[in-house]
Amino acid sequence: MAARQVHLVCNAHLDPVWLWEWEEGAAEAVSTFRTAADLCEEFDGFIFNHNEVILYRWIEEYEPELFARIQRLVAEGRWHICGGWYLQPDCNMPSGESFVRQILAGRRYFRSHFNAVPTVAVNFDSFGHCWGLPQILRKSGYEGYLCCRPGPGEIELPQDTFIWVGADGSEVLATRSSVWYNSPLGGARNKVEAWLADHPDEPCGLVLWGVGDHGGGPSRNDLRDLASLLAEHPEHGIVHSTPEGFHAGQRAARGDFPQWRRDINPWGPGCYTSMVRIKQKHRRLECDLYTLEKMAASAWVQGLMDYPSDEISEALQDLLTCEFHDILPGSSAPTVEEMALRLLDHGLEIASRLRARAFFALCSGQPAPADGEIAILAYNPHPFAVDTILEVEFQLADQNWEDTFTNPLVHQNGVAVPCQCEKEQSNLTLDWRKRVAFRATLAPSQMNRFDTKLEVLPKKPALPTIVDDAYLFRTEELEVAVNARTGLVDRLRIGGLDYVGPRAFEPLVMRDNEDPWGMGVRGYREVIGRFELMSPEEGTRFSGVTSGLLPSVRIVEDGPVRTVVEAVMAYGQSAVCQRYKLPKQGTEIEVEIRVFWAEKDRMLKLSIPVPPGDYRYVGQTAFAVTELPTNGDEAVAQQWTAAVSRDGSRALTCINEGTYGSDFSEDGLRMTLLHSPAYSGHPIFDRPIVPQDRFSPRIDQGERVFRFWINGGPAEARLAAVDREAQVHQQCPFVLSFRPSGTGERPKPLVTLSDDAVVLSAAKRAEGDDEALILRLYEPTGQGRETRLSLPWLGGELSVALSPFEVKTLRVNPDTGEVTETDLLEQGV
DSSP: OOSSEEEEEEOOOBOSSSSSOHHHHHHHHHHHHHHHHHHHHHSTTOOEEEOOHHHHHHHHHHOHHHHHHHHHHHHTTSEEEOSOSSSOBOBSSSOHHHHHHHHHHHHHHHHHHHOOOOSEEEESSOSOBOTTHHHHHHTTTOOEEEEOOSOTTTSOOSSSEEEEEOTTSOEEEEEEOTTOSOOOTTOHHHHHHHHHHHOTTOSEEEEEESBOBBOOBOOHHHHHHHHHHHHHOGGGOEEEOOHHHHHHHHHHHOSOOOEEOSOBOOSOGGGGTSSHHHHHHHHHHHHHHHHHHHHHHHHHHTTSSOOOHHHHHHHHHHHHHHTBTTTTTTOSOHHHHHHHHHHHHHHHHHHHHHHHHHHHHHTTTOOOOOTTOEEEEEEEOSSSOEEEEEEEEEEEEEEEOSSOEEEEEEEETTEEOOEEEEOOSSOOOSEEEEEEEEEEEEOTTEEEEEEEEEEEESSOOOOOOOOSSEEEEEOSSEEEEEETTTSSEEEEEETTEEOSOSSBTEEEEEEOOSOSSOTTOOOOOOEEEEOEEOOHHHHHHHTTOOSSOOOSEEEEEESSSEEEEEEEEEETTEEEEEEEEEESSSSOEEEEEEEEEOOSSEEEEEEEOOOSSOEEEEEEETTEEEEEOSSSOOEEOSSEEEEEETTSSOEEEEEESSOOEEEEETTEEEEEEEEOOBTTOOOOTTSOSSOSSSOOOBTTOEEEEEEEEEEEEOHHHHHHHHHHHHHHHHSOOEEEEOOOOSOSOOOOOSOEESSSSOEEEEEEEOSTTOOOEEEEEEOOSSSOEEEEEEETTTTEEEEEEEOTTOEEEEEEOTTTOOEEEEOTTSOBO
């Protein structure tokens, strides 16, 4: 018997898209799988490994006979379904809930079609791996994880196989293959021999092989060469194997494994920003889908509509596809960018139509408005009360051609709420179309009703003007100073404490190159330019104004709800219109940046200096909060990041809507808005990245819009609140001016939670034919807690205990009211 084992895991890493479009990916999948099936049947003992539902679905649709052959080979143990996900996604930017759906879609497909249940998840080519994955994996039935990036020299892991401990304490056996996932055609034997020479004392080894990236996999010559090697060197115990076989061998060969208690990052930090439209639409589709599910679930369990499972599944497939590790990171060809935007728009349109269906169903029982009044209905999908500023547009009964001005006054239960009329999105200079912003507190998980009365003023109220060098905004809680000479914020004071330094929210231009991945780069720190305030003449021309001269810092909205200050700036061939939305109640300010970008091989960051001090930098990741670097290295996080003073006295939180990259250093926080490298500009040796004899287009040229919500306060309270705040900004209450019929019964809330922090990640119908309600809760603060979960529509409640960062999934039987805990696959635990 051999003293050791070397596990050969043959695969054909096949990007569905990258430098090619999906049709070419489908064609290559058919060719690769056909060749692999031929070789499985020809060579005894050979096992071919492959994952990714999306590829198997193409085979099922386009080559059903080949699909049947693969089913037979899987049953015979000659073809191994590995990984078991929908595809190999980016493993930093999808939300925790989206990772669950990647796995759930994959598990259901492979179990149904192949009776296969992999126990080692595989993401060979993903560009780093977030800290929330161990919990997600364990609660989805996985025991192990296999990846390749970042490689040796890019991260100092304790060894290539280790126990990966998640934020909640979950553990999986993880392997980082340091010899990559593929091999050149005819080079498999050389790769195995090189591994043997480099690892003479390794008791259990892994060698991944097969032509990859554009498919290919095994070849007849490679398999003959390997057969010779196995015969010549039986002492090495070389076997054709699977990821599960390798991990079983590792556990048998070793006693203990070292632990790793953080994310597995970074790799390719440029990918946190490339192709920002894909990132923003991905975030929007994530959040619109999960909002829709909550609304549809509430209407479904109360008999108001059928649950649209098939339609939601179609939109979800659009989302999962666009999370692929060359789509979401923005490293593909321009035609793939166009395809992804179409796909995301397709999913968004499905979600939009279904959300409207659920909204109108949930309007049941709402009384018709009084004569002369306009009803506004707002559905809060969250299981907690939401205090927020809502915006809605509506049409007056008729056009007003006079100089008078109709002013909407919003009421809730007969009581006036702070409101103001703002500029509508269109540009008809008639008193007809109205946009109203109003502050309201929305009751949890239900429809909220507002009624608008109309008053007629002699003329439209005039806006205040800025007369000094700075505009100073003050409330009892908040003080903001906007410098009229720079357009930047020089003071953000909350509760008497300063949270930013001078020149906050300054757009900075950073040195970059043509590489969208940022290979070999840890950060983008060299400032080569700054946007500066336009002159009145430049700003007026840029603003499209032809009558008079505008100041380049001005107030564009003002009322009982908020003041909006606008500044216009320029750099090179680019321009920025920046708005500060300053609330009359509360301390959260919104910063909106509309960028007109025409720079090449440059990066744009938004600088937010912080007062001097000793800070941690932390950010949200999938079902966890992770420590981020404070040395200026580029970091990846999801819906929010925070600069936290180490003495706990304060934290500055920054919520985004699709901005994943940032850095933090003694210069403060810098959010990475966009960068403009070449499409798929891959560095190779010292060659120029792009051709030097023609025009090469760059990524993210043109108009892009970014929004951030900034708040500050004592660290513990701020960090306890920010997850819910971020969720409210992403999964927004659905607001519409609508005249209900007054018929039907008013539905009850779907679910409420008694505490101030626990998040409802999902509320949906169970998969398949199971007519149960699935509720998924998440503890986001790192502090164990207990919450009282109420189901008003069912008349029941229960106490739910959650440990730090725990995700807990509950199955509710609508007929009996029985509540049981399940795993993430919706199976009992």
